[in-house]
Amino acid sequence: MLWSYTKTTAFYALVLVIVVISVFPFYYAILTSFKSGTALFQVDYWPTSFSWDNYISVFSQGAFPRNLLNSVFVATTTVLLALFLAVTAAFALSRVRFRGRSLLLMTILGVSMFPQIAVLAGLFEVIRALGIYNTPWALIFSYTIFTLPFTVWVLTTFMRELPIEIEEAAIVDGATPWVIITRVFLPLMWPALVTTGLLAFIGAWNEFLFALTFTSSNLTRTVPVAIALLSGGSQYEIPWGIIMAASVIVTVPLVVLVLVFQRKIVSGLTAGGVKG
């Protein structure tokens, strides 16, 4: 009895610690973003004053709205491109028998071993050679490369689980591979697509190193870089309020996306098609 109480207490204590560690910084960021002037440097745990000043200045100074659009464009395009390539690749890797298939799968996984910094220089040269330096395409290109191994791997595993009979039934019905992918498999793969798509989006949205390296002008930067480069009135002033407001703004889309799509992550969508 006592032991089970202890266990329950310990469990919830741990949950509390996790929640505080992960949520408190964000809470404090929101709190700070509504402060102004010297109030910024007072430690408060509850809202004391409320002003939109920081938000207004974030949107009125510099190229922040443009940076936000860049982020949206880069992340969305990356997700669409990665999902398209990954779904078609997953079909081949899970359903078409060919020599060297497992070697290819391991290679794809192997690619994700390399840290960003190790390929930075090489990738920089490739991007210069392709002539897409300082354009959003440089980021889309590099993010897709880094997202694909994971996306392909997850979708391949998921597609393998889909009953082979459903595919064969479609073949008998006269469906081409493209029709099978788009009209039979894709609707069944929603949960996996949403999950991998969301992770790819978050990855692209938060990425910093490539975004810093492959862009040079304020108009092509994405939000993470823009925030890091926000500067105050003088060399000695760090505009904490504005930085916090910008951070809150970039976090909101992610929270909204997760909330929207968690409803889409329906399990058991394949139930009923085959016995079991």
Place this chain on the structure above:
Amino acid sequence: MANIQLKDVRKSFGAVNVIKGVDLEIRSGEFMVFVGPSGCGKSTLLRLVAGLEDITSGELLFDGEVVNGLTPSKRGIAMVFQSYALYPHMTVYDNMAFGLTLEKGSKQQIRERVTKAADLLQIGQYLDRLPKQLSGGQRQRVAIGRAIVRDPKVFLFDEPLSNLDAALRVATRIEIAKLHEDMNNVTMIYVTHDQVEAMTLADRICVLRDGVIEQVGTPMELYETPDSLFVAGFIGSPKMNFLSGDAAKAYNAHTLGVRGEHLNIVPEGGKWQGKVIHTENLGADSYVYLEMGMEEPVVVRLDGTNSYHTGDVVHISPMEDKLHRFDDKGKPIR
């Protein structure tokens, strides 16, 4: 309407030969059943006919035309899978219409054909439902409906009843038999490991074993004149009794086969005698299992119930004209 010919068809997966040279002609409009124990290659053979597997060597002809290289839909086949294989995200209507929409038929025409098939199978009221909202039997009807809608020349069934419970299996079996009567110009091939399904449905049965054909014939031919010990043991329920040793020698055979229904229990002076080790009463008939020193107990099938008890010693006599004699290679002596 299609006459199907298999000429020395072989299939191997890597080094494993699954189908080892099959020659078979399936007449147009015929109901052919492939039967055999698990692993005999019957499903593989069906998939070769369907076009879901490539034929390693040999020829497959539909109406005299080689179709080895044609895709399943080009061959004009439709297939019902063991696991139903319905598209889980589509309604019953969409499931049935899928093949037709790919053929780019007019909406009106598709609706007519789907409705007609649905009425035939009595699933008209479920057209808006998803497969997961249907019972196993209903799903199987949808799967059959999806095949009918395409108006195939050849209808293939891959153990369609094995996922249904016993009562439903009998009912669906009768429906498939009726379907065959209604669609009498469609060639049907049906795979099963259940010899009862084979006996009741087939025009002709093809018994397979280890990738080769053991015997092809009508159900009664297989029952009355099996071409091998294997076929004799596989067709018929309960299994045919095999007697060896002295009992067989008396008839100049290596093995003597006699079916349970062709044995009589006699009061005195029977040919053989044995000790009752088990009895089963099924109501309409009953089985008595006798220990006679053979590998397996000898089964006697009696009409009505019986009142024998374990431990009784009884005399039995076979019907002399119903005996099957086999030589030491398992071939019949006639």
